[in-house]
Amino acid sequence: MLEVKTPKEVLRLIEKEFKPLGRTETVPLAQAPGRVLAEAITAKEYVPDFDRSTVDGYACRAADTFGCSDAIPAILSVAGQVLMGESADFALSRGSCVYVPTGGAIPRGADCAVMIEYTEDFGDGTVGIMRPGAPGMNLIFRGDDVFPGKEILSAGRLLTAQDIGALAAVGKTSVPVACRVKVGVISTGDELVPPGETPGPGQVRDVNSPLLTAMLTDFGAEAVNYGIAADDEELLRRKMQTAAQECDTVILSGGSSVGVKDAACRIIESMGELLLHGIAIKPGKPTIMGKTGNKPLIGLPGHPVAACFAAQLFVLPLLGRLMGRKQEDFTVTAELTESLGANHGREQINACRLLREGGKLLASPIRSKSGLITQLAGADGFFIISRDCEGLPKGAQVQVYLY
Amino acid sequence: MLEVKTPKEVLRLIEKEFKPLGRTETVPLAQAPGRVLAEAITAKEYVPDFDRSTVDGYACRAADTFGCSDAIPAILSVAGQVLMGESADFALSRGSCVYVPTGGAIPRGADCAVMIEYTEDFGDGTVGIMRPGAPGMNLIFRGDDVFPGKEILSAGRLLTAQDIGALAAVGKTSVPVACRVKVGVISTGDELVPPGETPGPGQVRDVNSPLLTAMLTDFGAEAVNYGIAADDEELLRRKMQTAAQECDTVILSGGSSVGVKDAACRIIESMGELLLHGIAIKPGKPTIMGKTGNKPLIGLPGHPVAACFAAQLFVLPLLGRLMGRKQEDFTVTAELTESLGANHGREQINACRLLREGGKLLASPIRSKSGLITQLAGADGFFIISRDCEGLPKGAQVQVYLY
Numbered sequence: 001m002l003e004v005k006t007p008k009e010v011l012r013l014i015e016k017e018f019k020p021l022g023r024t025e026t027v028p029l030a031q032a033p034g035r036v037l038a039e040a041i042t043a044k045e046y047v048p049d050f051d052r053s054t055v056d057g058y059a060c061r062a063a064d065t066f067g068c069s070d071a072i073p074a075i076l077s078v079a080g081q082v083l084m085g086e087s088a089d090f091a092l093s094r095g096s097c098v099y100v101p102t103g104g105a106i107p108r109g110a111d112c113a114v115m116i117e118y119t120e121d122f123g124d125g126t127v128g129i130m131r132p133g134a135p136g137m138n139l140i141f142r143g144d145d146v147f148p149g150k151e152i153l154s155a156g157r158l159l160t161a162q163d164i165g166a167l168a169a170v171g172k173t174s175v176p177v178a179c180r181v182k183v184g185v186i187s188t189g190d191e192l193v194p195p196g197e198t199p200g201p202g203q204v205r206d207v208n209s210p211l212l213t214a215m216l217t218d219f220g221a222e223a224v225n226y227g228i229a230a231d232d233e234e235l236l237r238r239k240m241q242t243a244a245q246e247c248d249t250v251i252l253s254g255g256s257s258v259g260v261k262d263a264a265c266r267i268i269e270s271m272g273e274l275l276l277h278g279i280a281i282k283p284g285k286p287t288i289m290g291k292t293g294n295k296p297l298i299g300l301p302g303h304p305v306a307a308c309f310a311a312q313l314f315v316l317p318l319l320g321r322l323m324g325r326k327q328e329d330f331t332v333t334a335e336l337t338e339s340l341g342a343n344h345g346r347e348q349i350n351a352c353r354l355l356r357e358g359g360k361l362l363a364s365p366i367r368s369k370s371g372l373i374t375q376l377a378g379a380d381g382f383f384i385i386s387r388d389c390e391g392l393p394k395g396a397q398v399q400v401y402l403y
Numbered sequence: 404m405l406e407v408k409t410p411k412e413v414l415r416l417i418e419k420e421f422k423p424l425g426r427t428e429t430v431p432l433a434q435a436p437g438r439v440l441a442e443a444i445t446a447k448e449y450v451p452d453f454d455r456s457t458v459d460g461y462a463c464r465a466a467d468t469f470g471c472s473d474a475i476p477a478i479l480s481v482a483g484q485v486l487m488g489e490s491a492d493f494a495l496s497r498g499s500c501v502y503v504p505t506g507g508a509i510p511r512g513a514d515c516a517v518m519i520e521y522t523e524d525f526g527d528g529t530v531g532i533m534r535p536g537a538p539g540m541n542l543i544f545r546g547d548d549v550f551p552g553k554e555i556l557s558a559g560r561l562l563t564a565q566d567i568g569a570l571a572a573v574g575k576t577s578v579p580v581a582c583r584v585k586v587g588v589i590s591t592g593d594e595l596v597p598p599g600e601t602p603g604p605g606q607v608r609d610v611n612s613p614l615l616t617a618m619l620t621d622f623g624a625e626a627v628n629y630g631i632a633a634d635d636e637e638l639l640r641r642k643m644q645t646a647a648q649e650c651d652t653v654i655l656s657g658g659s660s661v662g663v664k665d666a667a668c669r670i671i672e673s674m675g676e677l678l679l680h681g682i683a684i685k686p687g688k689p690t691i692m693g694k695t696g697n698k699p700l701i702g703l704p705g706h707p708v709a710a711c712f713a714a715q716l717f718v719l720p721l722l723g724r725l726m727g728r729k730q731e732d733f734t735v736t737a738e739l740t741e742s743l744g745a746n747h748g749r750e751q752i753n754a755c756r757l758l759r760e761g762g763k764l765l766a767s768p769i770r771s772k773s774g775l776i777t778q779l780a781g782a783d784g785f786f787i788i789s790r791d792c793e794g795l796p797k798g799a800q801v802q803v804y805l806y
Contacts, residue, residue, distance in 0.1 A: 029598070033617050047776055049602060084634065085594030087604030103594060103705065105605040145774040152780045160806040161621050165614030165707050166780030168598040169607075191488030191506060195432070195571040199452060201490030202508040204572075211568030214436045218564050231487065302506065304568050330757060330764065330783070330805065333736040354733060361733065371548045373450055377555045377569030380733070402733065403563040 004278035004285070006387070007347060010314055017275055019294055020324035021248060023179040029167055032159045034220050035177035036325045041153045043170050046143040050087070053100040055138045058119055059088075059110035060097035062133040073120065073128030082107070097127065106139060113138040146170065156326030158220075178323040180222040184243030185212050188229045188236060188254040188264075189302055207304040207372065208253040215311055221319050233263040240267050240297065248322060249295055251315060254302035261286060264299040271297060280346035280387060284310040296322075305375040309349045309382060312401060331399035332381070334363035341391040347384050352400060354380040363398050379403060407681035407688070409790070410750060413717055420678055422697055423727035424651060426582040432570055435562045437623050438580035439728045444556040446573050449546040453490070456503040458541045461522055462491075462513035463500035465536040476523065476531030485510070500530065509542060516541035549573065559729030561623075581726040583625040587646030588615050591632045591639060591657040591667075592705055610707040610775065611656040618714055624722050636666040643670050643700070651725060652698055654718060657705035664689060667702040674700060683749035683790060687713040699725075708778040712752045712785060715804060734802035735784070737766035744794040750787050755803060757783040766801050782806060 005013065024038035053059060060076055068074035081099035082088045092098065092109035100106060100113060112133035120128040146152065152170065153163055159177070167175060185208075192206040193199050206228050213223040226243050229236045236252070243250040252264055265288060268274050272292030279287045283306035288299035296318055300307040320327075334354055342348040352363040363383060368374045383398035385391070392398065408416065427441040456462060463479055471477035484502035485491045495501065495512035503509060503516060515536035523531040549555060555573065556566055562578070570578060588611075595609040596602050609631050616626040629646050632639045639655070646653040655667055668691060671677050675695030682690045686709035691702035699721055703710040723730075737757055745751040755766040766786060771777045786801035788794070795801065 029613055030616065030620075033621055043776070048607065050605060082605075084592060085606050089604065103607070140774075145771065146776045152776055154781070157781065160782075161614060161617035162711060162779040162782060162806045164617040165610045165711065166776045168613040169610045169707070169775055169779075171598060171601065171608060173599045189487060195574060196576045198574065201492065202453060202485075203488050204451065204506070205574060207568045207572045210432055210571040211564060213433065214564035214567040217433075218436055304572070308565060308568065328759065330735045332733045356731065368548065371543075372572055373446070373549045373555055373569045376565040376572075378557070378560065379563075379565060403565045 036323045037157045038176040043146040047146040051106040053113040055115045057115040058097040059100045062112040065132045111135045182247040184247035184250040186226045186252045251298045253300040334361040337364040339394045342385040351375045351379040351382045439726045440560045441579040446549040450549040454509040456516040458518045460518045461500040465515040468535045514538045585650040587650035587653040589629045589655045654701045656703040737764040740767040742797045745788040754778045754782040754785045
C-alpha cells in the first residue's frame with residue numbers, strides 16, 4: 001500500500017525514478033531561447049581577440065604621463081589614429097600616442113588609454129595629457145573576457161536571450177539542445193465537453209486539456225492532445241497505452257468518481273509500476289504517478305486549480321528532469337495583504353495577485369470556494385503555506401511561484 | 404540641448420510620448436499565452452452552471468442531520484445517486500439523501516453534502532449520517548465562481564497558461580490580442596562582422612543583432628533584422644528610413660565612434676524629433692530616443708552588455724506601451740554574496756547569478772572589466788545600485804530583474 005507523500009518526497013522520487021532522456025538536436029541560435037542546453041559550451045577563441053580601449057582617447061605608455069597635471073601636461077606626439085575595425089599592428093615609440101575610439105585596438109607598447117576629456121590637442125601634432133595614466137588603465141586585454149577552454153555555459157541551462165548574445169560573440173550559430181519532451185494529455189470524465197461546446201445540465205467544459213497544453217508548451221515540452229475519455233476503464237486503458245507508445249510521458253487528469261481514480265491506478269499498475277498514490281497538498285492531493293520503463297504516467301486531479309498546482313509543482317520538475325534541465329525557477333518574495341488561515345496537516349496552496357505599493361510587493365490571496373476561474377484568471381502566481389502552519393498573519397512574507 | 408535623463412524620467416517620457424498602437428487580431432487559445440489581451444473578457448454565463456458538491460458523499464437537507472453523532476447517526480433514506488455529467492432535476496424530499504460524486508449536481512432541496520467518510524451505508528436503502536451538516540457545507544452554488552457580466556480578465560494583461568484555462572472554462576476558444584510590434588534592428592560599426600564569420604584583426608562579431616532579436620521575440624515582439632550598417636551617415640540614414648517605413652519602431656545599436664553617435668542623433672532629428680540624449684545609468688548611458696510620428700527611433704550603445712541593460716529597462720517597457728500591456732515584470736529579492744562598490748552619480752547595473760543556500764536566495768555579482776560573455780552568459784539577471792549609493796555591503800538585499 002502506497003502512502004501519501006510529502007512534496008519533498010515526491011521531488012526526490014522523481015530524481016530517483018527517472019533519468020534524462022538524453023535525446024538532443026542542434027538548433028540555430030534564433031530558436032534556442034527557452035531550450036535546455038544539452039552540452040557545456042566551451043570557448044575556442046579569445047574574446048576580445050586583441051587589446052582594446054574602453055574609452056575614446058589616447059593610447060600611450062603610462063610612464064610617459066607620470067606626474068602630469070592640468071598645469072603641467074605631459075606633451076606626447078600624435079603618431080596617428082586607430083580606426084574602428086582596423087588592426088593596430090605597429091609599435092608605439094616612447095613619448096608618442098595614438099587616438100583610439102572605444103573598442104579600438106591598441107598598438108604594441110601602449111599600456112593605457114587616457115580619456116579624451118583629460119587631453120588637449122595642441123594642433124601641432126602633439127597633445128597634452130592632463131591626468132597621469134597607470135598601466136592597464138581603460139584597457140581590456142586579449143582574453144580578459146573569455147579564452148580557449150573556458151566554459152561559457154554549462155549543460156542543463158535553460159537558454160536566455162542573453163546567453164544567445166554570448167554564444168554569438170564566440171561565433172556559435174547553432175547549439176545542441178535537449179529535444180522537447182512529448183507529453184500525451186488525456187482528460188477523463190463523463191461530465192466533460194470540449195471547450196467549444198455548450199455544456200448541458202450537469203456538464204462542464206474540459207479545462208484541463210487547454211490548461212495543461214499551455215503550461216507544457218510554455219515549459220518547452222510538446223503537448224499531444226488525446227481528447228476526452230469517458231469514465232470507462234477499458235477505453236481509458238487503450239487511450240493510455242496508445243499515448244504511452246507515442247509519447248515520452250502521459251498525463252491523465254480527472255476521474256472525479258472514486259471508481260475512475262481506482263481505475264487509473266489499476267491501469268498504471270498494469271502498464272508498469274505505481275510509484276505514488278497521493279501528495280500531501282491541498283488542493284492537489286489525488287495526484288498519482290507511475291511509470292512504464294522510463295516513461296512517467298501521471299494522474300492529476302480533475303479540478304483545474306488542483307491540476308494546475310500539481311502540474312507546476314511536480315509535472316514541470318519531472319519534465320525538467322527528462323530534458324536534463326539543471327535549474328530551478330525563482331520565487332518572488334511578497335507581503336500578504338491579509339491574514340489567511342490554514343490547518344490541514346498538508347501544504348496548502350493559494351493563488352494570489354501581486355501588486356506594488358510604495359515600493360513594496362504585496363501578495364493578495366484569492367479566496368474562493370473551490371473557485372475555478374477566480375483562482376486561475378488574472379492570478380499572478382501562488383504561494384504555499386507549510387503543513388505545520390496554522391495560518392499566516394497580514395504582512396507575513398510569502399514566496400510566490402509566478403504563473 | 405537635451406540633458407541626460409534619469410531612468411524614471413525616461414519611463415515617464417515613454418508614457419507621455421507614445422500611445423498604444425491599437426492594432427488587434429484574434430488568435431485561438433493555444434496561441435494566446437504570452438500575448439497581450441486587447442479587450443477585457445467578461446463572462447456570459449454562470450460557472451458552475453449548477454449547484455455542485457465539492458466532496459464524494461451524500462447530498463441532503465442539513466436540518467435532517469442536526470444533532471447526529473457517531474453514537475446516534477441520523478438515518479436518511481437513499482433516494483438514488485447522481486452520476487457525473489448528469490443533471491439532478493428532481494426535488495429531494497425530507498428525510499432522504501442522494502449519493503453525489505465530487506463535482507456532481509445537487510438536487511433541489513438539498514442544502515449540504517456530507518463526506519462519505521462520515522456516513523455508514525446500512526445496506527437496507529438507508530444511510531447513517533454521523534456528522535451534522537450545515538446549510539451550504541461542501542457545496543458550490545451556481546455562479547459562485549463566475550456569473551454573467553463579471554470581468555474575468557482585464558485588457559492589457561499578458562496572458563498566462565492559467566488564464567487560458569479560465570478562458571476555456573467560459574467557452575472562449577479564441578481571444579483578441581494586441582498585434583506583435585514589429586521592430587527593425589540595425590547594428591552599426593565598421594568593426595562588426597556577422598556572428599557566423601571569423602573576425603579579422605580589430606574586428607568583433609555583431610552580438611547585438613542576435614541578442615536584441617532574442618530579447619524582442621521573447622517579449623512577444625517581432626524582430627526584423629536589417630543587418631550591419633557601416634559607419635557611414637548616408638547609408639545609415641537610408642537603412643533607418645527603410646526600417647521606419649516597414650516597422651513600428653527601429654532600434655539602432657552601436658556607433659562606437661563619436662562621429663557615428665552624432666550621426667544617429669542627426670538622422671533621428673531629420674526624421675522627426677530627438678527626445679532623449681543619454682540616460683544616467685552605467686553602463687548604458689549613450690542611449691538615445693526619438694520619434695517619427697508615433698514610431699519610436701532608438702539608439703542603443705554598441706557594447707552588448709550596455710545594450711542589453713538599456714533594452715530591458717527602456718525598450719521593453721516602450722514595446723509594452725505600444726502593445727497596450729498594463730503589467731510590470733516582477734523582481735526577485737536576493738542577498739548579495741559580497742560587497743560591491745559604486746560611486747558614479749548614475750545608477751549602476753550589475754549582472755548576477757542567483758543561487759539558493761539554506762533556503763536563502765543569494766545574488767552573486769559578476770565582476771568583469773567591460774566583459775561581454777561573462778556579463779551575459781550564465782547570468783540569471785541584474786540588479787541596480789541607486790545613483791546616490793556608494794556601494795552595497797555583503798548581505799544587502801537587492802532586487803534582481805530576471806533574464
